[in-house]
Amino acid sequence: MRRQAVTFLWRAGIAVALVCAIGVLPWLSHTDPALTVLKARSADRDPTPEVLADIRAQLGLERGPFHLLADWLGGLWHGDAGRSWINGTEVTPTVLQALGVSLLLMAVALAVAAVTAALICARTLWLGARRRLDGRCAGGTGSAVLAALPEFLTASVLATVVGVQLGWLPALGWYGFQWTILPALALGLPAGAVLGRLLDDLLPGAFAEPWALAATARGLPGLTVARQALRRSLPGLLPNTGLFVVGLTGGAVTVEQIYDIPGLGRTTLQAARAQDLPVLQAGTLALVLLAAAAAGLAHLLTRLLIGPALRDGALPTLHRRPSPARRLLPLAYGGLLTAVITLGLPRDPLTLDTTERLAAPTPSHPFGTDALGRDMLARVAHGALDTLLLALAITAVTLLTGVALGLLPRLSGPLVDTVTALPPVLVALLVTAVVGSGTTTPALAVATVAWAPLAAHTSALLRQERAALHLTATRALGAGPWYLLRHELLPAVLPPVIRHALLRLPGIALALASLAFLGLGAQPPSPEWGLLLAENQPYAERAPWAVLAPAAVLALLGALAVTAAGGAGSRRRRGSEPDPAAPTPERHKEARELVTSR
Template structure:
């Protein structure tokens, strides 16, 4: 009990800091809260001084943010989260209803993600030990699927399956049939990413002595594969928990496209309108969900590997083998570089109203947008800013995630809280503190992008600390620095780096999407996310307008996953080579 008290206090302090930051949002953004509320209630009403004064008196804005936060917290103790500043309705029933819709959507999306992840890993599970010996990586198509924006996938499904074919309803929230398309839109990219992470860990499990001994004794491959899954899942459970929270509060675009009254959409609308009671209650619900899911993930990990973790009887999943020398990264990189070079030779801002929404041709290989601008030029010029900023943010997130993940007691509460904050809300908070500007999207995405990497690092660290070779290394008198450099980092850093590469396309999209919302560089900037958002209304009439930037994101995803095959620990010591030779002799 005493051991868990500091962790509970630290978690409470982190959540309190987040809620205080949200409570200060109208004042940090240097806007008049009364004017924002009036515009949200009725944009046509005249903002006369007496009207604004009446709103301030009604909401108690003159008392200041501390009084408002104290009043809201006091009401929570009695089961009352207050009333919406916009609609006047009770907040708690509205948040509870929205949370129920989001949880239902999340459950269906997780089912789709599980099937997708199983399809991605099917070849590895079928080949088993033979796949572990070759060390070949698969999943380029999965990476391209994971790189596609959710709102683009949702729009295609709604337009093609829902409207043109009429197989399933594309709008509304009235029953199980209305759940299928949004679940597919969210679950397919999520399952592709989870499947790639699992496919990356499975060869290490198949290379362990128990798997080789089981195969030598003639135990069926399906049974060995089932135990290999059990061996690898604990390292992914924390990230699976993060996906649960992210799917609940972060599926804003999908909820808007399919008109789903979910918590993500409710929280976003409240953040834009600065409806503090709804925003604070929705965020608190997401934080509570994150804490609950994180606890369940830890319990599930103990159930799968509990005795081995307690006794220090695990075998490391790290295999210091030679990197994958596939030429696919060169192919994908050359394709991406070629598009950029061709685009840079053209003017991305030249308007030609007579050539609006032209199909691809020799004059315009990617077609034109609604203003007649050449899409190849805009994709090429937008790549410079989009990719450079995405790489910088991904590198910063990787460093922060590994550093904090190596201190799990410190980072656990931070991970749960950061994951509960949608990127748009993070962008609004960063804008309030910094005053906005081109750096706002980078700061906002970096503020939350490290959380999955930290969770992955902590999970791998926990398993590596329970390995027999680490106990032997310590028994031989190795110090902490030697253990960290020669044992822990070689086991943790390569898979987490590959994880960061898999998330590179989504980071690029999140950066540009925040810019489109006015939290950074806006139109006419040719960033890829802006291109997708600007041309999205014309997707049915001119599909090439969204397919061009989406295809480049897919190529970026394929490049990231194929390049990740070459990620390994650069300082492979003699012990690593000796262990590889020993495994060869054991075969």
């Protein structure tokens, strides 16, 4: 009970600190909130001293940020989040209405993600139920393409083709359930691909556990064994599922912008741009509370699925020794990506030729040209230097940060919930307000939030591994915490988390691309991939190659990441050498020698 109280206070303290930091943000960034509010209210009105003084008097800015923050926090106890600085409407109904819209969109997107993940794992479940599973990754390339599809590109294509050209579904607005289908597809397909790959990575280990072998030997139906294997694997995935819930609610800013959906992410983004602090604080607080609720629900479901085994230390381990990686597909994808970059680097990405505007692919321009006649192959290749190197650097930093904080779940748990509640777009605006705009702003924004899924994954796997039988035996023989960490816990946790980080590599590139798409990242004439997609999206119908070229390279990056992760995490064939994580006599002897040496 004491530990739960400390955790609750820690979470509450982080949430209060975040809301307070937002409340004083204009003063920290040395901007005049009265001037920002005036531009949001009427961009054509001259910012005379009299007008600005009148706005300061209306909003009470002369009293300083701390008085305004104290008044806002005092009103929360009565359910009053103040009034918008832009239009004067009450904040609480506005935020609650936007939250309701986002929750509906999130529910439909989660259904799409669940179906997508089920399709990705279907082959593994079918083979495992029939004891034909050899540890190979199933459908890696297809899931890689889905995971690497930019949400804003998918949303634009669905709106143009399905909504406008075919007229099957509405493509703009928010008036009922039909209007949720297209944006839910744009959000759910990439999320389901990532969740499906993570689940598909855990299932072979569950099917190789003694209980599964015993159940098969007793003649239990394969469907029953597959269902229990799914139940055994889900707890390690539930924390990331909770993160996706928050991401689909507050992080769907680009999709809400394209489909004109009045959701919480878009509302918070608009408030951040206009420095409408009451709306921004209430929207952020709603996202933080949603993240805490999702984390609590995931924790409860984990305990229900595992049962008392988690408490009693009676779990087998899902860790398996990796077999030599199959390098054919990663080499093929890597060679193709390298060839594209090598062929494009000698070309000039900035040369204009107005006579070749939106030219179709030819031998002289293999990827065609853009609206200014610039060679797309050159722009894609030169953009790879910025996008890939930056994404790789962020992935390495977030992997180290995620593992380090994931090993300290009491400290990182509340931080993960809070950080996950912040969309990268909002973080980019906050970073820009504090440190100014620049080339490092998108990287800082993405790195600030990208470590959270890896930390949650590390904590979930660590929690299960600590309850494993072989760990209990080794601890009983006198092994200390550092020995267990180095020789038992890290070898079991690091491989799946590294594979997870590789799966996230295209997502980091997409986050950078999304910021560029919204005008918060690279600026023209930079050939950054997200900016290429944003610049050429208006010409998608007339010159689809201008959009397909950067999108195809992103999909190729996703295929490379998934196949490399699958090869690095491939498991041994059934019936080969014994499980290295089992409490064998050699392990007991090693532990005895450790005790003797002490």
